[in-house]
Amino acid sequence: MEREMISKKDLLELKGISYGQLYRWKRKKLLPEEWFVKKSSYTGQETFFPKEAVLKRIDMIIDLKDRYSLDELADIFSANSKKVSITRDDLATTRYFSQYTLELLKDEEMLSFSVIAKCIILEEFKRHMDIPNEKGNEIWNLLSKMDLDNKHYIVFMSNQEQILIKEESAEIYYEQDFGFREFFNSYQCKERVDEIVESLGGMSNE
Known part of the structure; x- marks a missing residue:
């Protein structure tokens, strides 16, 4: 069964975050590059994400960002652990x-x-x-x-x-x-x- 996806527009609205925040988290490697999936849509090309994974990750970022710097969060989320x-x-x-x-x-x-x-x-x-x-x-x-x-x-x-x-x-x-x-x-x-x-x-x- 194909994974449920969520569009970038819907993601930003649902989580109340800005375009800038989303791409800053991407640059800091808090959101994996492979989660940004380009797909054709009626408006042209749109970015989609694996819904369950990205919602959970953003919830964790929001919950932890006041306790850790973005660099520290990147280390926590890194697959190549210490x-x-x-x-x-x-x-x-x-x-x-x-x-x-x-x-x-x-x-x-x-x-x-x-x-x-x-x-x-x-x-x-x-x-x-x-x-x-x-x-x-x-x-x-x-x-x-x-x-x-x-x-x-x-x-x-x-x-x-x-x-x-x-x-x-x-x-x-x-x-x-x-x-x-x-x-x-x-x-x-x-x-x-x-x-x-x-x-x-x-x-x-x-």
Whole structure:
């Protein structure tokens, strides 16, 4: 099924932003170049955007722009996340992660951004759901399929505690029917990883 698109005119009106703001965010790489899709229309050529992805990104920019500079937001939204060099023992000192989660990393030497981000999502599930270890293993296996180093994801949870993970730019057609709501996303992971790195003295590689 083709993704639902929204025109530039409708986007500006819906979100109450100006042409200048939109293209400034594009120049600052807060909005990916590939989201600006030129299409023929009855007025000539018009720019369209993947509707769900661009609306969510603009909502996040508006929500975060008073806390971060545009350059900092570009780093948060960047698919090429900061490389981190943290060991399992380093992670244990933060006291953020349970022994169960740390045991999942017993064969890991140096932990990548992607691995730490998946641990953060697992811990969020454990904090909100009373899950046995067997269920935790299922969630971990599901998270292991995510390429968090190169893609952005949104994690949904239903009223029945079912889990759905999708890439940010992919459309979801059955979210409302099944009572799914957004639970966590990879931008929040990036912020949390940065906090962990900072608490450990900035052990990172740019």
